[in-house]
Amino acid sequence: xxxxxxxxxxxxxxxxxxxxxxxxxxxPVYLFLGGMVAGMMIIAGYFLFTGxxxxxxxxxxxxxxxxxxxxxxxxxxxxxxxxxxxYVWRLYTTIQFSSPMSWGAWILILVYPALIxxxxxxxxxWMTNRIxxxxxxxxxxxxxxxxxxxxxxxxxILGMMLGAYTGVLLSxxxxxxxxxxxxxxxxxxxxxxxxxxxxVHLFAKNKYESELLAKADNGFLVIELFVFVMIFxxxxxxxxxxxxxxxxxxxxxxxPVFWVFVIGIGIIVPLIIQLLxxxxxxxxxxxxxxxxIVGGLILRFVIVSAGQFSHWFNAHLH
Amino acid sequence: xxxxxxxxxxxxxxxxxxxxxxxxxxNNIPEGYNRDWIVTESHGKFPDIQMEIRTERCNHCSETPxxxxxxxxxxxxHDVGGVVLVxxxxxxxxxxxxxxxxxxxxxxxxxxxxxxxxxxxxxxEKGEKPACVSVCPTYCxxxxxxxxxxxxxxxxxxxxxxxxxxxxxGTKPNIFYLV
Numbered sequence: 001x002x003x004x005x006x007x008x009x010x011x012x013x014x015x016x017x018x019x020x021x022x023x024x025x026x027x028p029v030y031l032f033l034g035g036m037v038a039g040m041m042i043i044a045g046y047f048l049f050t051g052x053x054x055x056x057x058x059x060x061x062x063x064x065x066x067x068x069x070x071x072x073x074x075x076x077x078x079x080x081x082x083x084x085x086x087y088v089w090r091l092y093t094t095i096q097f098s099s100p101m102s103w104g105a106w107i108l109i110l111v112y113p114a115l116i117x118x119x120x121x122x123x124x125x126w127m128t129n130r131i132x133x134x135x136x137x138x139x140x141x142x143x144x145x146x147x148x149x150x151x152x153x154x155x156x157i158l159g160m161m162l163g164a165y166t167g168v169l170l171s172x173x174x175x176x177x178x179x180x181x182x183x184x185x186x187x188x189x190x191x192x193x194x195x196x197x198x199x200v201h202l203f204a205k206n207k208y209e210s211e212l213l214a215k216a217d218n219g220f221l222v223i224e225l226f227v228f229v230m231i232f233x234x235x236x237x238x239x240x241x242x243x244x245x246x247x248x249x250x251x252x253x254x255x256p257v258f259w260v261f262v263i264g265i266g267i268i269v270p271l272i273i274q275l276l277x278x279x280x281x282x283x284x285x286x287x288x289x290x291x292x293i294v295g296g297l298i299l300r301f302v303i304v305s306a307g308q309f310s311h312w313f314n315a316h317l318h
Numbered sequence: 319x320x321x322x323x324x325x326x327x328x329x330x331x332x333x334x335x336x337x338x339x340x341x342x343x344x345n346n347i348p349e350g351y352n353r354d355w356i357v358t359e360s361h362g363k364f365p366d367i368q369m370e371i372r373t374e375r376c377n378h379c380s381e382t383p384x385x386x387x388x389x390x391x392x393x394x395x396h397d398v399g400g401v402v403l404v405x406x407x408x409x410x411x412x413x414x415x416x417x418x419x420x421x422x423x424x425x426x427x428x429x430x431x432x433x434x435x436x437x438x439x440x441x442x443e444k445g446e447k448p449a450c451v452s453v454c455p456t457y458c459x460x461x462x463x464x465x466x467x468x469x470x471x472x473x474x475x476x477x478x479x480x481x482x483x484x485x486x487x488g489t490k491p492n493i494f495y496l497v
Binding site: 002003004005006007008009010011012013014015016017020022023081082083084085087088090091093094096098099100101102104105169172173174175176239241308311312313314315 | 425
């Protein structure tokens, strides 16, 4: 006869029982958009830092506008998630040093001015038509190459902070063993960079940049695979709840979607296609970048959902 | 400074749910939600099987992940007794504290804020016992100051074997179960 372990509870709180499901689609969508915008800020910042804004069709001109829109959409998703919406301003009456969500709220406030400064370097025509004074601001900024460089640095640093904090936010919630790995921020940052490189590669008009980003994306995808290996090594050599959490993705309920969509379609397949493309064996198509972007989105859904499902238990009874 | 805690005798608890009902009426808990609940755990190998009935709620931990993750300071430790509370009008309903609790003791109230057991601090400050403790028909629940070596709860912990829930989670819970 087998060992018996049966636990019944009379608690049935909505979204808590039978397993935690408090955070729904809004959080992974925000984590994805925030991560991709973070990656795009780093890319645009790098282009500004290296003086590529002198090129007429540099991607660093459309990136901040797209980032502005995508980040705002992501923040709107976050807002939709809040259960006490009218009190959202409470985030900005305090800084809670122990709460990564509080850091995030303030990082987001700093991200917007950096994006706007980047936009002002060369505002789009539809902007200058409506607000002619923008042309003057742009002129003044361009008179000081040092300033442009610093706007690039600010975008890179704030992009890193934005990309990293989303992972730190989850990994500090120690009650969810799957998130409780200090490499989660690296995974989210690299995944954000990879999705951003794919996105900019899709829309870049400058051939050099497009090619560079395809190569960079291959690098990010390989690093992402390594980070996954490290995360699983860490979890599998931790306490029993962490081992079970790792198995949720490796062989458990989330394994099919993890292996097929996150690893297979999100990393391996686009990596192979893009490796062939950068080596001029096949021509560049939209397929690989789209797979990378979709894979990044599914990654956030899997991590948020499986993470909530993972939990502590009395290991000596299991 | 007192440190409030509970000592619950699992050998006396029959799982009658009086504590659950008392909490719901005292604290006006909406239908379908619970600040406290009954867990029945059976383990072992036939015929050597053990069963434990526990009344559970927020553990008012000494290490509080639910407080440290709160972005607004709504989730906080009360001045008296180390009771973990939520200031409703400071809570934005971000749910981080719900995710942070290894005991899943929190929920989002239909009015939008995070909610949980308060150890009936409004009663305790008047010198009364928490509602759940006051109604228990088997007297299996004890509430008091864990820092006072002469309190009823401290004496029970000195004289009986006990366990806490999920000690490995590292939250130093302040609800103890006598076995």
